[in-house]
Amino acid sequence: MTVKLYLVPGTVALASHAALEEAGADYDLHWLRFSKNEHVAPDYLAINPKARVPALETPHGILTETPATLEWIATTWPEAGLMPSDPWQAARAREAMSYLASTVHVNHAHKMRGSRWTQDAAAQKAMAAEVPRTMGECAAYLESRLEDDWICDAFSVADLHLWVISRWLDGDGVPLADYPKLHALSDRVAARPAVARVAAEHARHER
Ligand SMILES: N[C@@H](CCC(=O)N[C@@H](CS)C(=O)NCC(=O)O)C(=O)O
Incomplete structure (x- = not known):
């Protein structure tokens, strides 16, 4: 089975890309550029009318929403062990991804997408100014919740999701280094060979 992932470098689609690589899946990539508005072009809207990435083309149809794409990848290639089999641990992974x-x-x-909520430029600026506080609160919550090396009792796709969002924190005015457990988890994910390969590919496409 071959699947196709529609993605933009550095976005949340990176988590699904890393999951496919971790799973050893046979996959193709279709890179889009926000700068060229390719996510709102008619041919992409036919794939994902929500105009967001990721979208994953599977033999069953198109799947969107990172918690769903990650869980589908994990359960379609179970030998990679990317989703806990224990019901409680699996629920904890879903809790984190949700x-x-x-x-x-x-x-x-x-910060960047205030136009989703208001067309008032001053209101958009005010919303962006709150991001260091709201993302700081989320980082503090996540830091308090992390007990072991991973979100669950072993590495899972939820860690990939957390890793991608942790990469955005510095840019959001929330120094990742201020959250030692989150920082360490993020480093552990980044050090995985499959993740490092995929991150390098995104860095090349970001240029
Ligand atoms: N709930 C979706 C959100 C997807 C999403 O918002 N992706 C962003 C990139 S990180 C996007 O495509 N943004 C395009 C836009 O807002 O126009 C998920 O978790 O997959």
């Missing part, structure tokens, strides 16, 4: 997608990522979007 929080990352619905709260942390949304707070981050208030």
